[in-house]
């Protein structure tokens with residue numbers, strides 16, 4: 001099932017890319033594995049997945065130690081809200097933290113990463129829709145947070161992440177994805193930092209084709225991969 005699901009996801013990526021003249025190789029698939037067993041994740045890995053996205057540090061650690069030993073080349077991504085008291089463990093296992101939503105968290109990640117002489121790759125999560133229920137920095141604060149974060153030696157700001165609001169039709173998510181791309185372009189043009197914030201982590205099971213049309217480079221898929 002997981003293998004077939006991934007085949008149809010790849011087909012849908014190809015179709016979305018051909019509609020907007022993008023190269024499917026530019027789109028990384030992060031399999032979001034919260035609540036999934038190690039056996040399910042192993043099947044996804046055997047079907048070509050190498051980016052594993054988790055929402056909780058504790059759950060991720062257990063799976064990390066089980067799966068990392070059996071598989072080479074896996075990359076673990078934190079996609080859920082990160083509490084500052086979990087950053088020590090997070091920097092141990094994650095290659096990319098998508099959900100940096102405050103300067104304070106960036107500062108703490110920098111501190112913990114420096115303890116283990118690591119440069120931690122991060123994305124800044126932006127609350128583009130402004131919904132009170134969502135994590136993420138406000139668009140108006142973004143530039144300042146990116147520039148201050150770039151001053152930290154042990155983090156590398158690689159791009160932006162957003163979660164679009166739940167909408168009836170995927171098309172309705174387009175303005176939020178477009179807004180994130182425009183913010184990325186604005187930061188990129190300013191070039192006040194040495195970091196290259198190229199990654200756009202946007203698009204989930206219900207809206208990834210629209211996200212790809214708006215420039216996504218990393219889609220985060222749970223149900224499309226693991227559900228029947």
Ligand SMILES: *Cc1c(COP(=O)(O)O)cnc(C)c1O
Pocket residue numbers: 032034055079080163204205206220221222223224
């Ligand atoms: C669960 C989750 C996803 C995947 O959601 P699906 O709709 O199942 O594809 C992506 N990103 C984040 C941050 C999530 O929490």
